[in-house]
Amino acid sequence: MVEVVVAVTGASGPKLAEGLLKALKGEETHLIISSGAREVAKHEGADLNAMxxxxxxxxxxxxxxxxxxxxxxxxxxxxIVP
Known part of the structure; x- marks a missing residue:
């Protein structure tokens, strides 16, 4: 098993990160979401809970x-998912 950190920083990050995390299923993942990415997610309607x-x-x-x-x-x- 590979240990991967996924850092979401903003822009289109929330939508892209969800797809990446699905592709990494079976690996050990650590997620970090920046405050900027959280703000973008609100405007884009991204589901942070799903990530x-x-x-x-x-x-x-x-x-x-x-x-x-x-x-x-x-x-x-x-x-790093920008």
Whole structure:
């Protein structure tokens, strides 16, 4: 199993990220949604709950308690979805 971080930053990110998370089914996924992406999602009608349900872990963009905040916790890949 591959451990992948999916970071959603804004623009069309919410819609694209949902498709990516579906494609990554079976892999361990960590989702980070920026405040900008959350704002865009409101305007585009994107379902953030669906994205969160597709992810194994959901972290806040400023969550320093996340294992992703530590360099001692490497992941296999990271995708930034703009």
């Amino acid at each position: 969160e349900e597709l992810s194994d872990f959901v972290w806040g963009e400023n969550d320093m308690s996340s294992p992703l905040a530590s360099s001692s916790n490497p992941v296999d890949a990271m995708v």
